[in-house]
Structures are given as structure tokens and as C-alpha cells.
Amino acid sequence: MEYNDLRDFLRLLEEKNELIRIRQLVDWDIELGAISQESINRIGAAFICENIKDYGNTSCKRVAMNYLGNWRRIALALGMNQDAHPREMVHEWRRRHKELIKPVLLETGPCKENVVKGKDVDLLQFPIPKLHARDGGRYALTWHIVVTRDPESGWMNVGTYRGMLLDKQNIGMLLSPFQNWGIHAEKYLNRNMKMPVSVALGVDPITIMTSATPYPAGICEYDVISAVRKEPIQLVKCETNDLLVPARAEIILEGEISLDSSTFRMEGPFGEYPGYYSSFDSTPKPVFNVKCITFRDDPIFTSGLIGCGPHSKAADCDYMGAVTLSAVTWDQLELNRVPGVKDVWFDEDIWGTNVFVSINKAYYGHPRQVAFAIWSPPSGVYVGKYVVVVDSDIDIHNPKKIWAAIANRTNPSKDIVVIPHTGGGPLDPSVHPDIKMVTGKIGRWDRVLIDATWDDTWEERPEWGGINHPPSCLSGEDEVQIVRKKWRQYGFI
Ligand SMILES: Cc1cc2nc3c(=O)[nH]c(=O)nc-3n(C[C@H](O)[C@H](O)[C@H](O)COP(=O)(O)O)c2cc1C
């Protein structure tokens, strides 16, 4: 790969005119988040702030944001041609993650250049932003990876889960039992143990992309990262626990989480991935007690705005999620042996909620199998509220053509299937807050399949050219060829 870590990648972006260095004084309180939002809405530039209010003389003085916020930068992250189509990125991701590669363990690495332990730990040395005005606090963890280990099997998991700064040594965490580290947490709880946790900030793009993607329980994301990088990621052991973290990450936080609910502290609200506050209640959450921080010289803190909603352009988590969610969902269809899948796409404007699939329809009920396969895995709880299945002639990367297929090929009473009373994304703003309070950890959705494929129960007709649906009225290729030859003669330029 052309880069080994975040620094290399930012250098690469700078060479390609994709990175802005902000030397003007910027406030960590609201201004940084607003710059990120405006940057997303203007040209989507990546930026690094090097002069942050109150952070001229601290261990960490700079913050990078938006570094994956357009298709060109995702292509660069994957080492692909900058003009590559997102569909190609999905194919590339799937090709690479098929053969997992083990990471390598080094004795030490740049992330250990500075070590702070015990009572010297001070998270306020890092320019943690308050991103949106009504957030419950400064969000320490938005663009990072969280590493935990299964106490029975030793399986190490890497995921991205938000965390709000509580004080110099503590961060309140959103710990969902439906996520992979939730499986670990339950086992530590049953053993009456605290859960060892390590966090890395300032990781390379493939690492953050993989961490934010639902791989099945039992898979260690470091193996996936290595596969997608096409070389083993270099890891080091933490100072105070046996978790492994990327050797070239900017900042490592080591500590533990108590799962005893009497130790929980208030966290939230936060401007969440659908682009809304799902509720204004802060609620008691598990606390990540940080016991050791290691970091590179002049470390780069990372942060991210999560999600866009209908009023803003897509943020980096939306771009990367569209590619990786499409890749793992396609795997899910393959795992369930659903045949004829031609393309799978989660639009970057709606992280995870709507998914489009095109198929070569082979038999009666085929589109329903697509929907059921997407809904079946644990991560199906929060993805795919709407599944739209179209025939393979429809370009699912073009939402207008999906609408055209829905207009032309559905009869709603039979082709729009509503599955009521399913689980759903807990942060979805359409789930009433009272229901969230009742259910606590899970949203309640109805799910919808829109089957916009032609009805295959119709008979073939000679006047339709032997097919079983109305034929296209477009001029044929041979007819158009003739007029193309005479194009200029008609007076067109
Ligand atoms: C920037 C960002 C923030 C996220 N925050 C959370 C979060 O607070 N809680 C959560 O459960 N998932 C969050 N996610 C989604 C998870 O990272 C994603 O579901 C991933 O699959 C989790 O890893 P796991 O499958 O190993 O549990 C976030 C994703 C991104 C990109």
C-alpha cells in the first residue's frame, strides 16, 4: 500500500490536493464540528487543525477530520484509481477480504513513544471536541477503534463505539448488547469481572473502515484489515493489558469497563448517524476508566461527524459505510446461497437503513429470499428497514432509476410487503422516544420489501417478442446506429 499509517495517508492526501491545513486558531467547542459540517457541504475537503484553543501547550495539539469524505479518498485508501466507481470498490473489498491474513506482533512501535500511567492520565491533554451544540458533552470517541477480548475463546474484536468525556480519566460508552463487544461484556459480567478495553485513535483508513463494519462474531477484524491491506497490520501489546493495538496508531487508551450498573454514569445525548438526536435523555452508561495513555510524538487526534440526514451531504462514515456494508451484505446473500445477485448497494445518504439489490430473477419468490437473507444476521437488527429488489437491467447506483423501476414494475398490494413488529435501529429518529424508553436497547421497526422486479407469473406473449412482460419501446441498436452515422448531417453538433 502507498501508506502505512494515518500520517502517511494524510501526506498522500496533501500531495493530491485533498487536505487542508488549518493554521487559524480554532475552538474545540462547536467550531471544529461546524467546520467539519461546512466542509462536507461545500467540497468535502479533509482537514487537519493545527492551532486549537487551549491546546497550544498540551501533549496533543492537532485534530484531523473528514479524511474519507469523498469517493476519491476512499479509492486512495484502497489503492485504487481515483476515478473508480463505488461499485468497483465494493467488488475490490469483497475480493480482498475473502482470504483473511493474520496480523504481525512487534516488540514495540511508534504508538509507545510517550507513555503516561496511573494518576498522570489526563484526557484533557487531548483536544476533544464538543461537536454539536446540544451534545451532552465533549465526544472523546467518535473516530477510533475499540479492542476487547472474549474471556472464554480469546477472540479479539475491533469495533467503533461512541464515548463521551466524563472527566480526566473516564469516558461514558454506548455499549449495545447487539454489537460484538456486547457479547464479550456479558461474559465478563457473568464472571463478575471488569472488561479490559483498549482504544486506538488516529488509525489508518482501512482500519477504521473495517472496525465500523459488522463482521460476524468470532472474526477478528485485524485479520480482515490485513486482508484488505494485502499485508499484515503491525500490532503491539498494550502496557497494562493483553490486548493488541496498531503499532502505528497515533494514540492508545488502555483501561477497563465495570459492568456493574451501580458504577454507570450519564452519557448523551449525541448527534447520531441518521443526522438527528434520537432522544434528549442522557442515560446511565458503562464507564471506560482509562489507566494508561500511550501516544506518538506530536500525536494527531481524530474525530468525525456521524451521518448527514436529509439536510446535509454525506460524511465520511457514510461513504465508507456504503462500501463496506454493501460488501458484507453481499457476502450474507452468498452465505445463504441466494442466486443471481448482480449488485448490492447501500446509498451513502442513508447509512444502513435502505438497501438496493439487483438480481437476475430466477424463480417465484426470489426477491423475498433476498430480503430475508439481509434481515437474518444479528446486524440485520439495525440495517435494511427498506429492501428494494430490482431486475438486473436497473442501475442501483442511480436512485432515480430505482424510483422508475418502482413506478413501472410494482403493484403495491402484492409487491410491497410489510413485515410488522421487528427489531430495528435504536437510534432511528422515526422510533417514538417513549418506545425507546420501554425497549431500552433496541428500536422497533416494521420492515418493507419493495419487489420492483417484473411479475414472473405472467404468460409469455408472441406480440411481446416471446417474453412475459411489456417490451421496451426504445429504438433498437441497429436503428440508432443508422442515425448516429448521419448525426452531423441532421445539423446536430
Ligand atoms: C463513526 C462511527 C460511530 C459509531 N458509533 C457506534 C456506537 O456508538 N455504538 C454502536 O453500537 N455502534 C456504533 N457504530 C457502528 C459500529 O461501529 C458497527 O456496527 C460495527 O459493526 C461494530 O463492530 P462489531 O460488529 O465488531 O460489533 C459507529 C460507527 C461509526 C463509523
Ligand SMILES: [Mn+2]
Ligand atoms: Mn466484530
